[in-house]
Amino acid sequence: MQTLLRPFAIKSSGDLARIGVILALAGLILFGALRYDNFLSPFNILSFLRYNSMFALIALGMAFVIITGGIDLSVGGTAAMASVVAALLSPYHWAAGLLGGMAAGFAVGALNGFIITKMRIQPFIGTLATMLAAYGTGLLLANNQSVSVSYDTGFTVIGQDDFLGFPIPAWIGLAAYVLGWLVLEKLPVGRHILAIGDGEATAGLMGLKVERTLAAVYLASGTLAGLAGVILASQFGAGQPTEGVGWELFAIASVVVGGTLLTGGSGSVGATLAGALLLAMVFNILNFENGLGWISLSAYWQSVIRGAFLLVVVVLQAKLMARHRAI
Amino acid sequence: MLLSMQGISKAFAGVAALKSAALDVEPAEIMALVGQNGAGKSTLIKILTGVYRRDAGDITFDGKPVDFTMPAEAQSAGIATIYQEINLAPQRSVAENIYLSREPKRFGMIDHAAMRRGAAAVLKTFNLAIDVDRPVAHFDAATRQMVAIARAVTQNARLVIMDEPTSSLDEREVAVLFETIRTLKRSGVAVIFIGHRLDELYAICDRVTIMRDGQTVAKSPMADMPKMALVRHMLGKELAAFQAMAPDQDVPERPVRLAVQNAGAGVRVRDVSLDVREGEISGLAGLLGSGRTETARLIFGADRMQRGTLRMDGRERTYREPADAIADGIGLVSEDRKIDGIVPDMSIRENMTLALLPKLKKAGIVDRTKQDAIVTKYIRALGVKCASPDQPIKELSGGNQQKVLLARWLATDPRVLIIDEPTRGIDIGAKSEILKLLRSLADEGLSVLMISSELEELLAAADRVTVLSDGTSVATLPRKELSEAALLSAMAHQVE
Numbered sequence: 171m172q173t174l175l176r177p178f179a180i181k182s183s184g185d186l187a188r189i190g191v192i193l194a195l196a197g198l199i200l201f202g203a204l205r206y207d208n209f210l211s212p213f214n215i216l217s218f219l220r221y222n223s224m225f226a227l228i229a230l231g232m233a234f235v236i237i238t239g240g241i242d243l244s245v246g247g248t249a250a251m252a253s254v255v256a257a258l259l260s261p262y263h264w265a266a267g268l269l270g271g272m273a274a275g276f277a278v279g280a281l282n283g284f285i286i287t288k289m290r291i292q293p294f295i296g297t298l299a300t301m302l303a304a305y306g307t308g309l310l311l312a313n314n315q316s317v318s319v320s321y322d323t324g325f326t327v328i329g330q331d332d333f334l335g336f337p338i339p340a341w342i343g344l345a346a347y348v349l350g351w352l353v354l355e356k357l358p359v360g361r362h363i364l365a366i367g368d369g370e371a372t373a374g375l376m377g378l379k380v381e382r383t384l385a386a387v388y389l390a391s392g393t394l395a396g397l398a399g400v401i402l403a404s405q406f407g408a409g410q411p412t413e414g415v416g417w418e419l420f421a422i423a424s425v426v427v428g429g430t431l432l433t434g435g436s437g438s439v440g441a442t443l444a445g446a447l448l449l450a451m452v453f454n455i456l457n458f459e460n461g462l463g464w465i466s467l468s469a470y471w472q473s474v475i476r477g478a479f480l481l482v483v484v485v486l487q488a489k490l491m492a493r494h495r496a497i
Numbered sequence: 498m499l500l501s502m503q504g505i506s507k508a509f510a511g512v513a514a515l516k517s518a519a520l521d522v523e524p525a526e527i528m529a530l531v532g533q534n535g536a537g538k539s540t541l542i543k544i545l546t547g548v549y550r551r552d553a554g555d556i557t558f559d560g561k562p563v564d565f566t567m568p569a570e571a572q573s574a575g576i577a578t579i580y581q582e583i584n585l586a587p588q589r590s591v592a593e594n595i596y597l598s599r600e601p602k603r604f605g606m607i608d609h610a611a612m613r614r615g616a617a618a619v620l621k622t623f624n625l626a627i628d629v630d631r632p633v634a635h636f637d638a639a640t641r642q643m644v645a646i647a648r649a650v651t652q653n654a655r656l657v658i659m660d661e662p663t664s665s666l667d668e669r670e671v672a673v674l675f676e677t678i679r680t681l682k683r684s685g686v687a688v689i690f691i692g693h694r695l696d697e698l699y700a701i702c703d704r705v706t707i708m709r710d711g712q713t714v715a716k717s718p719m720a721d722m723p724k725m726a727l728v729r730h731m732l733g734k735e736l737a738a739f740q741a742m743a744p745d746q747d748v749p750e751r752p753v754r755l756a757v758q759n760a761g762a763g764v765r766v767r768d769v770s771l772d773v774r775e776g777e778i779s780g781l782a783g784l785l786g787s788g789r790t791e792t793a794r795l796i797f798g799a800d801r802m803q804r805g806t807l808r809m810d811g812r813e814r815t816y817r818e819p820a821d822a823i824a825d826g827i828g829l830v831s832e833d834r835k836i837d838g839i840v841p842d843m844s845i846r847e848n849m850t851l852a853l854l855p856k857l858k859k860a861g862i863v864d865r866t867k868q869d870a871i872v873t874k875y876i877r878a879l880g881v882k883c884a885s886p887d888q889p890i891k892e893l894s895g896g897n898q899q900k901v902l903l904a905r906w907l908a909t910d911p912r913v914l915i916i917d918e919p920t921r922g923i924d925i926g927a928k929s930e931i932l933k934l935l936r937s938l939a940d941e942g943l944s945v946l947m948i949s950s951e952l953e954e955l956l957a958a959a960d961r962v963t964v965l966s967d968g969t970s971v972a973t974l975p976r977k978e979l980s981e982a983a984l985l986s987a988m989a990h991q992v993e
Contacts, residue, residue, distance in 0.1 A: 356606040361593055368586035375548075375584045376648075377569035377598045435588040 187429030188441035194483065195448045198455065206458040214454070216337055220329075220405065222450040223339035224249070224398035226443060228417055229424040230350050231391030233442040236425050237354075238387050239367040239434025240286065240293035243418050245395040247304030248278045250414035252399025254308045257317040257409025260325035267325045268400050275396015278304055282392060283385030301418070308411035317409035329405030339401045346394065351439040363387060367434030424449055427483050448483075452476050498557075499524045499687050500545075500656055505554035507540055514540045516711045517554070520689075522656065527678065527688045529698045529719065532708035533731055533785060533950065538691055541708070542658055546571040546578050559655065569598075577649030578658040583641050585648075587634035592616035594633050595648045619647045623677045639670035646677055650686075657681060658689045663697055664786065667764050675701050693786035694967055695724055695989060707731055724989035728784070732952060732985075751775045753811075754944045755827070755913050757796060760805035765791040767968035769805070771946075773913055778935055778945040780959030782952075784988055788968035789948045790832055793915050796946075797829040798822040809913075823852075828906035830899075832917035832948070838902045841891035845883055846872045848890045849904050875904035879934060896920075896927025903934070914938070917948040932958045952984055966990050 202209040228245045235242040256271030278300055285296040311317075319325050331338055354360035362383050366373040374380045398417075403409045428445030430437030456472045467475070500522040507515040515537045522528045532538050543549045545556065547565030556563050558574060565571040568578070585594045592612045593600075601611040616629040625643050633641055642662060649657045659678075663671050678688055678701060692698050698705065698719070705722055707715040707730040715722070715730045755773040760766060766788045773779045783789050794800045796807065798816030807814055809825050816822040819829070831838060839848055850857060850868050857864050857871075872886045879900040883893060890898055899919065906914055919935065920928040935958060939945050949955050955962050962979060964972045964987035972987040 352606075358598075358600045358602070358607055361589065361597060361600065361607065365586035365589055365593075365597055368588050369584075372584040372586060373597075375568050375578070375580065376586070377572045379569075435586065 185429075188438050188444075190486065191428050191441050191444045191448060191483070195444045195451070198448060198451050202451070202455050202458065206455075206462070209458060216332070216340075218450070218454055219340040219343075220337035222447065223337070223343035224401045224405075225417065225420055225424070225450060226343045226446045227346055227394045227398045227401075229421040229428075229442055229446040230346055230439065231394035232418070232421040233425045233428065233430055233437055233439065234350070234354070234363060234387045235293070235391050236422070236430050236432060237363055237367045237434055237437040238384055239370070240384070240387070241297065241422070241432075242282065242388060242391045243294065243297040244278055244282060244301040244304055245391060245398075245421060246414035246417035247301040247308070248275050248392055248395040248414075249399035249402060249417060250411050251278070251304045251308035251311070252396040253403035253413065254312040254317055254399075254409035254411050256325075256400045256403040257319045258311065260323055260403070261320040262323070264323045264325040264327065267319070267323070267403070268328060271400035271403065272393055272396040275392045275394065275399065276389065277392070278395070279389040279392020280385075283388040286388060287381040287385050305411070305414075308409075312409055312411040314411070316411070317403075319403050319407050319409065321407070326404050326407060329401045329403070339405065342397065342401070346397075347439060347443050354437075354439050359383065359386075364435060364437070367436070369435070420449065421446075423480050427480060449476060449480070452479050498522075499526075499559060501555075501557045502541070502545060503555050505541060505544060505556070506552045507544060507549060508552060514711055515544070515551075518708065518711060519713045519716075520545075520706050521716075522687050522689060524655070524687055525682050525685045526704060527682060527690055527702045529702035529705040530689055530691045530708070531693070531698065531705060531727070531731060536708040536731075537711040538708055539660070540711075542578065542660065542689070542691070546576060546658070572652055572654075575653060575655040576658065577652055577654035577656070579642065579645045579649065579660065579662060581660045581662075581664060583638070583645050585633045585641060585645055588632050590630050591620075591627065591633055591636075591644050592629040594644055595619065595629075595651055597648075599652070615651065616647070619651055620644075622650075623647065623680065624673075637670075638665040639667075639673060642666070642674060643677060646681070650681070654686060656687045656689065658691070660691045661693070661786075662690070663692060663694065665764070671697065693784055695727065695784075696967075699724075725985055728985050728989045731784075732950070751777060754809070755796070755946070756808040756811075757792075758806045758808070760792065760795055760802050760807065761968070762791070762795055762800055762803040765968055766795060769795075769963075769965065769968070769970045771963040771970055771973065773944045773946050774960075775944055776939050776942050777960040778939050778947055778958055780955040780962035781946060781948045781965065782950075782955055782962050782984060782988060783965035785950065786967075787965040787988075789965055790917055791968070792965065793829060793917055793946070793948060796822070797827060797915060799829075823909065823911075826910070826912035828909060828911035828914045830902050830906055830914065830916040830919065832921065839890050839898055842889055844887045845876070845881065845890050845893070845901055846886040849875060849886075849901050849908065852905050853908050871908050875908060879904055879907075880930070894927065896931060899927075899931060900934070903931075907938070911943070913944045913946065915946045915948070918950065919947060920949075920951070920954060928954070929957075952981055955979075955984065956981065964988055964990070 208214055228249065232242055232245065252271040252274040255274040256267040259270035260267035282297055282300055285291045286293050328338055333341055354363065362378045365378060366380055366383055370380055402413060424446035425442050426432060427448055428438065428441035430442065452475065453472055456467055456475060460466055498521055502520045505515050505518045518537055518541050520541060530538050540549065544551045547567045547570050563574060586597065595616045596612050601608040601615065613629055620627065620643065623643055627636065627640065633644060662674060666674060681688060690702055702719050704716065704718050705727065706713060707727065709731060751774040753772045754775050757769060757771050760769045769792050771779065781789050781792065795802045798819045798821050814825060846868065849872050854863060857867050876883065876886065881897050881900045883897065890901055919931055932954065935945055935947065947959060956979060961973060961975045962984065963970050964984065966988060971990040974983055974987065
């Protein structure tokens with residue numbers, strides 16, 4: 171076992187959990203490919219990526235937040251509000267919609283950072299408040315209904331079209347993840363984010379700029395949620411103030427399945443992506459299973475199954491880690 | 498002169514923590530900084546490193562006046578601090594911890610290879626060959642300390658402050674640490690060594706600065722400061738004032754109720770033997786860090802005794818948890834009332850009967866009549882000054898809070914009462930009242946084990962005193978032989 175795992179360079183129990191999620195994802199893909207005819211068809215793969223890119227973006231921001239030992243509950247509300255802002259601005263120029271939506275997310279992220287680092291409010295409470303505020307703002311701006319986007323300025327290209335045969339949202343997601351990986355693994359600030367999650371007071375005593383770094387992390391999370399909102403509006407042709415409910419929980423689940431500890435100080439960008447894809451794929455597989463006609467599961471049941479799946483993964487991780495520690 | 502701090506004052510919420518304290522350190526000098534709890538050592542260091550801002554005073558470092566507003570500034574000026582709890586990021590690797598905030602970079606990105614090489618190289622100068630990619634949490638305390646020192650060295654620190662660096666190390670690890678400190682000294686780095694174990698201070702330090710009550714009371718080359726004098730400077734107060742209280746009669750040899758033989762656990766309690774006799778107040782003395790509170794916890798079953806035996810009324814007993822000790826009639830009034838003892842918002846009535854509630858139940862409900870009877874009895878017996886039993890305990894003075902806590906244990910009818918620092922934070926008048934109370938309880942047959950860092954208290958109240966040094970009981974002094982000089986010399990005792 172030791173020699174088998176050496177290529178992965180396991181230095182901590184977190185590494186083990188992260189390898190676990192990648193193996194689980196591979197297993198699920200293999201299962202789908204063997205069981206369903208069209209599972210690996212370009213159509214399924216591309217629509218899977220197109221739809222799930224927004225969730226992956228939010229999960230990426232959430233991973234950074236959780237690595238610092240915090241939480242960002244506002245991402246769902248932010249995405250909903252940003253989709254409305256993007257839809258409202260889309261008639262002027264596609265870029266107005268894109269940048270406007272991102273700016274909305276940026277603003278919520280900046281507010282989160284301010285509340286948490288300057289006013290010293292717990293992230294859970296602070297982002298709960300901004301979540302409610304963001305939903306409310308979205309509903310106000312949208313007059314309590316969905317806001318149609320403009321089809322004349324090319325705004326819908328962002329969510330619906332392909333580039334080099336690949337959905338544009340997937341390109342955006344890929345770019346964000348590469349950037350995120352670079353920041354966390356290769357830039358000093360990434361190490362500082364990890365060290366802050368390991369112990370804020372200690373990080374301060376070691377001379378790190380704790381407040382500034384934390385503020386930047388919440389800013390990034392908000393902006394990524396804004397971007398997800400832009401994709402939502404563009405993909406479905408409307409700003410949707412009532413969407414986004416529960417997205418933060420899906421993002422937290424993805425991060426946790428990806429082996430990032432909720433206590434902070436440990437985590438990986440790649441495994442977060444694997445975690446997000448893994449949870450999304452459970453849905454995809456269940457859809458296929460319904461399609462086979464053997465069983466018929468409603469969307470509600472799918473949620474239950476996804477929850478059970480999350481629990482199994484987390485319990486397995488805990489057991490793996492306990493064993494690793496015992497070695 | 499590398500560092501000079503003069504006239505440093507600091508108050509927290511109006512309470513003076515430092516009153517014109519001073520500290521100076523020469524280059525390549527190892528300076529011991531000693532003092533009791535609350536003497537102001539930590540505050541002084543935190544002012545130097547920019548954690549706190551001073552109210553008054555001057556600091557010069559390397560010939561220039563300095564005024565650090567945050568730890569990062571002190572670090573870049575060349576002052577590195579290794580705190581007692583060793584501040585490293587536990588899940589990050591050794592190499593990352595050494596270079597955190599000063600990572601070697603190539604094209605803006607971290608040069609992991611250079612970082613690894615550099616970390617291994619600096620650790621090698623301390624004869625430490627470890628996998629620098631492993632998280633710091635995987636290593637023992639001594640190694641983590643070495644990593645923290647390596648971090649200081651790579652920061653080009655000219656002054657390294659170590660706050661009780663040996664508190665969690667065993668003897669072999671202490672030797673390694675001292676070798677490292679000597680290496681630092683040879684390369685011209687000065688060290689401020691905060692510690693309590695006298696033999697260690699004498700082994701490694703060049704000079705000593707002694708603090709008491711927020712002031713610098715003495716500084717001298719280590720060799721010119723006899724141990725007795727050092728201890729006297731640390732503790733010395735109006736010793737004579739208390740002498741009058743002391744009972745001077747010969748104490749009859751009463752039967753032993755609680756006997757502890759060669760007890761030990763971990764490195765904090767090495768080898769402690771003591772007897773607590775019927776109707777006696779036994780004192781437990783020793784400097785900070787000598788293992789007094791830890792010994793009490795062992796007896797009480799709060800920590801497991803790994804070595805040695807404990808006899809209660811001649812029968813050997815093993816206490817796995819405090820409930821076992823309580824069932825045998827042992828009570829413990831802990832040192833910190835605020836943390837372990839009182840529930841501030843609850844009434845005197847509730848605080849007093851907290852440990853007793855199971856016995857007061859009638860059909861599952863607290864029997865108010867019985868509760869009232871007990872509360873009234875002890876308020877009168879101990880002279881608790883309060884408006885009514887329903888007054889929140891936080892409104893009482895420290896001395897009266899202590900009495901309520903005492904009552905809580907007395908109501909359980911203990912045969913042995915361990916009381917840790919019974920008069921801490923209590924004013925002089927209330928002090929003698931508490932001590933008188935303990936005496937009258939002893940006269941009624943209770944065995945008291947009183948832990949105290951105040952010599953005058955021990956001299957005034959104890960029938961015999963066991964002295965601990967470095968987790969070892971080094972002397973037991975009966976009443977007849979009890980004197981300030983005898984206590985001081987036992988406390989300064991070196992364990993061979």
